[in-house]
Amino acid sequence: MSLELLGISVLWIFLFGYLIVASIDFGAGFFVTYSEWTGQKHVLGNIIQRYLSPVWEVTNVFLVFFFVGIVGFFPKTAYYYGSALLIPVSISIILLAIRGSYYAFSTYGSKDNKWYTFLYGVTGVLIPASLTTVLTISEGGYLTITDESVSLKLTELLTSPYSWSVVLLSIVSVLFISASFLTYYANKAEDTRAENLLRRYALGWSVPSVLIAVIVFYMLKSQNLEHFQQMVDLAWMFMISLGFFMIGVYLIYKRKAYGWAFTAVMMQYFFAFLGYGASHYPYLLYPVLTIYDGFTNETMAIALVVAFIFGLLLLIPALYLLLRLFLFNRDYVKGNE
């Protein structure tokens, strides 16, 4: 495998990791707020707090890892995306800041501040929406590129049906991933009421998530025909994804093996995400930047890969410990500790 490909694969996998852990987090925010409106907050609040409070920082580091890594492996992305994305990314930063401080402030500070819960829920929906604009822009056609500068065609972005369909897909996916994980978690905690509620949410959002994915796929045809064609060539990946989707939904529907159900949902997104990424190859930004001309020098690439391997050796046992203590620990999950 070439270093370029290795670099982008590593980053893509971490971005996928972020997609999963962050979706669980963002979706949870929405469910808490929503259940507060419908007077059921007590059903969910506890379970979500227990799982999310110890891990929100780790979730954030996945994002930091991705953007530091992509600028490291592909410094030219800093130039193109950095110049163009000042406004959308700044919006994301602000939303992330509000959300990040929420955990700390609400866990120790004002316990039941309605206003803060509201912000927590709203940011959970808005952050994925604002972050996905980066993927939208990567399809090309939203930037004005001259020799001196790169700038964003904001009106074009805001009036593009493709862009809005991607936003919608991100939100629905977040809710689906989150609900299927939390169903599993509630089940482990033997909290039947929460489990039933979350299971309903998971089933409710399952079909829309696939429908909207199909819509996005067709919208892409008019946005970026080349990418669309390549996706058609990789159709088998999306078929596998669909297969996992059906397994996941079936298990949740039958109230069986929630752990496997969530794994199936993760695999569903893994294959869809891989298919999307592989068909995007070799472009980082259509049609001006590929992973080959945006790549850093070879020495740096090797240094980064070596650092990455050593980093993983530290990271994997640490993550395992975290999961052992908070996710797979019966007593903790049930709230006995």
Added chain:
Amino acid sequence: MTYDATTYSRILTELTLSFHILFATIGVGVPLMIALAQWIGIKRNDHHYILLARRWTRGFTITVAVGVVTGTAIGLQLSLLWPKFMETAGQVIALPLFMETFAFFFEAIFLGIYIYTWDRFKKPIYHFLLLIPVAIGSSASAFFITTVNAFMNTPQGFEIVNGVITNIDPIEAMFSPSVPTKVSHVLVSAYMTSAFVLAALAAYQMLKGKNHEYYKKALKITMIPALVFSIATAVVGDFSGKFLAEYQPEKLAAAEWHFETESHAPLILYGYLDENGEIKGALEIPYALSILAGNTPSTEVIGLNEFPEDERPPLYVHYFFDLMVTLGVLLTIIALLYAMWLRWKPRLAHHKWMLRAIVWSAPLSLLAIEIGWFFAEVGRQPWILRGYMKVPEASTTSPHVGTLIIVFAVLYVILAVGSAIVLRKMFKNNPPEKELQEYSMKHGGEIHVS
């Protein structure tokens, strides 16, 4: 003011960094102090110290949260505001930035575990062990980010042939000449500041009339490290001066208003420049600058006139330097007085005026951190990458930076006010006396509550 993307980008960078650095500094130093308290508590089997560690940890969760979100902000802003810098420098200095993210992972994971496992281990020492990776992780992130900043000051590890960067050596770039002094100064000043901040909390309570043992122990366990680290900071600061004399002479010359290259150079303290550029009202210490630069009066110190006018840093950095050094000396004296009194006249160690001085040491050391960074960063002007790239070549051309300055300023005000309110509430509603009482009721009164 007409809009200028570079100036506005600088303002926004300064704003975010100045805010982040307060929380980052606390993030680097406080784990060490928590570890100290918990360790002493376990060794001496003294619940007071354990409680201290526990209460500091609770406060720490709030400052870390703000550190993380503002750190994420500056991390993204580096690419958003300085895309051309990141594109160019990224090819040479990406390695430590990348390694820093692993340090973040490490810190975040173990902090999450540490916070939520206070009573989960039978042997308290296991819980203590979880803190070690947290302290290593946060000091490591300070190390990595500071090597990046060191590279901006003394870039090396690459060559430029026909405008193209070649011959890159990431390790050499990461260990540029300013790394030893910069990293050690940043680390010890962070430990020192954190010690003073925690000491101020105890002193403040004592000033309000609380006189439980707990506070006296808290004061001692923070002020002794504060003394050690403030002496270390001053010593390493002296080395930093020698480093500047050799590698970045224009920064030292601007800081000292030293225009002609000469030996036996005097150190100029305070004063001002009149309209003819003459130094007025300054305190001159003969030979001191030569001694600062190279340990002997005969050391030749390069003057500012050696540099082309458009490559000289602004002269106002002189005030930053003087103020930082003054604060360093003042803070060392405060810590020293406390330690001497504690040893020979314990009564005076808890005197009203001593306590007041300690309360003041917290804002003053945070101020010294800010001013130190302003000195280091403004003293690098007009370069962003010294000798290679000037600031205006690096910045974004976006017309929207002005608006964002306002938006981010509002955000930081909200974060500052929010964290202050939460911290206050957290400690006010649950004073240590109450927690100690609860503890001794649970454990059959083995702790004496006065």
